[in-house]
Amino acid sequence: xxxxxxxxxxxxxxxxxxxxxxxxxxxxxxxxxxxxxxxxxxxxxxxxxxxxxxxxxxxxxxxxxxxxxxxxxxxxxxxxxxxxxxxxxxxxxxxxxxxxxxxxxxxxxxxxxxxxxxxxxxxxxxxxxxxxxxxxxxxxxxxxxxxxxxxxxxxxxxxxxxxxxxxxxxxxxxxxxxxxxxxxxxxxxxxxxxxxxxxxxxxxxxxxxxxxxxxxxxxxxxxxxxxxxxxxxxxxxxxxxxxxxxxxxxxxxxxxxxxxxxxxxxxxxxxxxxxxxxxxxxxxxxxxxxxxxxxxxxxxxxxxxxxxxxxxxxxxxxxxxxxxxxxxxxxxxxxxxxxxxxxxxxxxxxxxxxxxxxxxxxxxxxxxxxxxxxxxxxxxxxxxxxxxxxxxxxxxxxxxxxxxxxxxxxxxxxxxxxxxxxxxxxxxxxxxxxxxxxxxxxxxxxxxxxxxxxxxxxxxx
Numbered sequence: 001x002x003x004x005x006x007x008x009x010x011x012x013x014x015x016x017x018x019x020x021x022x023x024x025x026x027x028x029x030x031x032x033x034x035x036x037x038x039x040x041x042x043x044x045x046x047x048x049x050x051x052x053x054x055x056x057x058x059x060x061x062x063x064x065x066x067x068x069x070x071x072x073x074x075x076x077x078x079x080x081x082x083x084x085x086x087x088x089x090x091x092x093x094x095x096x097x098x099x100x101x102x103x104x105x106x107x108x109x110x111x112x113x114x115x116x117x118x119x120x121x122x123x124x125x126x127x128x129x130x131x132x133x134x135x136x137x138x139x140x141x142x143x144x145x146x147x148x149x150x151x152x153x154x155x156x157x158x159x160x161x162x163x164x165x166x167x168x169x170x171x172x173x174x175x176x177x178x179x180x181x182x183x184x185x186x187x188x189x190x191x192x193x194x195x196x197x198x199x200x201x202x203x204x205x206x207x208x209x210x211x212x213x214x215x216x217x218x219x220x221x222x223x224x225x226x227x228x229x230x231x232x233x234x235x236x237x238x239x240x241x242x243x244x245x246x247x248x249x250x251x252x253x254x255x256x257x258x259x260x261x262x263x264x265x266x267x268x269x270x271x272x273x274x275x276x277x278x279x280x281x282x283x284x285x286x287x288x289x290x291x292x293x294x295x296x297x298x299x300x301x302x303x304x305x306x307x308x309x310x311x312x313x314x315x316x317x318x319x320x321x322x323x324x325x326x327x328x329x330x331x332x333x334x335x336x337x338x339x340x341x342x343x344x345x346x347x348x349x350x351x352x353x354x355x356x357x358x359x360x361x362x363x364x365x366x367x368x369x370x371x372x373x374x375x376x377x378x379x380x381x382x383x384x385x386x387x388x389x390x391x392x393x394x395x396x397x398x399x400x401x402x403x404x405x406x407x408x409x410x411x412x413x414x415x416x417x418x419x420x421x422x423x424x425x426x427x428x429x430x431x432x433x434x435x436x437x438x439x440x441x442x443x444x445x446x447x448x449x450x451x452x453x454x455x456x457x458x459x460x461x
Contacts, residue, residue: 002021005030009117012114027065031115037132042120051070051079051101052103055218066103067153071152077153081155084193084197084253085102086255086344086346086347087163089123090344092121099117109224164197164204172280173354174362177361178207183245183246186211187248188235189213190251193254194252198250198254199212201353245262246260246360246367257356281301285307285329287310288302289332290331290333291318291319292313292415293379297375329342333347376441378445379438380438383434383436384457384458399414403416423437424436437450
């Protein structure tokens with residue numbers, strides 16, 4: 001069993017003893033702590049908190065616990081039912097709520113679930129805010145409402161339709177062009193809420209030929225849910241048969257979008273954001289942002305358009321903070337996450353699908369031909385297991401000193417930029433390891449760079 005407490009919420013496996021997994025007692029405690037934080041800090045006069053969930057097997061149970069706790073804390077709850085993470089974020093704004101909770105463990109396997117916590121803007125809590133929620137939970141510093149001040153639950157299942165309507169209303173989404181292209185689109189939604197959301201979006205965009213794989217939202221995931229190549233052999237084999245022009249894969253809460261090319265090959269997770277940014281920048285020039293572990297391809301494409309790229313620390317809230325600071329027109333994280341502030345500051349696979357299909361329709365190219373127009377990089381990932389006596393901060397400082405003659409960034413671990421490659425080392429928040437990401441123009445070179453730096457780190461320990 002596992003229970004992970006972090007600034008973005010609480011995540012754990014269902015079952016087990018209190019504190020060992022995501023038990024009902026833990027759900028109540030952390031929901032109570034979040035409600036207390038909202039009560040003390042919101043600038044809204046609203047007494048409403050929005051709650052949505054993905055299709056996990058434990059989702060209904062967790063939702064009932066969350067709704068009951070929030071009403072017991074005196075909040076009115078708008079229960080939007082089965083909903084994507086970005087839909088829930090938009091619902092917080094739509095309801096003028098003072099916060100929101102998304103019940104989803106994202107790409108984790110089916111035995112996991114989580115409470116993801118939103119502020120009144122429908123965005124994830126900051127580091128300081130998340131730590132305050134954890135403090136309140138640790139000290140059980142909360143009081144429940146008396147019988148005359150209990151909250152009420154209202155069910156509103158219209159927000160997916162509203163989300164789709166808002167996507168279609170974006171100036172850069174061209175449904176007519178998509179309709180005329182007469183695409184056949186394959187969808188793998190891992191038997192979660194994306195199996196409802198993505199086909200409905202495609203239909204609204206005018207796509208008449210939709211091939212559905214794992215689109216029944218039962219929560220019995222058809223494969224390991226993280227949208228990476230080794231988990232997507234089913235849709236890859238389907239695409240190799242020439243049955244569709246493009247394949248879209250989403251994780252259980254639909255904030256990540258992976259793309260499969262017409263030949264069955266992976267578009268590469270980093271390039272979802274790169275392609276969408278290329279299209280956005282061609283019409284609305286401006287700054288872009290991604291995190292330090294994302295591909296250099298976004299920087300290259302941004303500069304190709306005469307615009308400025310900035311890197312942020314890893315984590316969606318860090319990326320959105322930097323996007324606001326720079327006024328970025330597009331940004332996100334390399335793991336298939338597109339953030340388009342024209343709609344909202346959150347990773348959104350629906351926006352990604354609509355903008356990518358518009359780009360594809362207007363380009364007149366196949367997906368593989370489009371991919372070939374972008375700078376070609378490969379990212380390798382490895383890790384260094386930490387022994388108890390190792391001082392992680394001292395190790396990272398030693399690496400920084402070792403590479404003092406290179407371009408070094410230390411806002412999140414240590415990143416070293418070379419002329420034709422980079423390597424990024426950062427401490428894991430959940431495991432006793434240092435994660436090592438490296439990028440070069442081939443996977444072989446990227447892997448060699450990562451291993452070389454790993455050996456240097458070991459020599460410095």
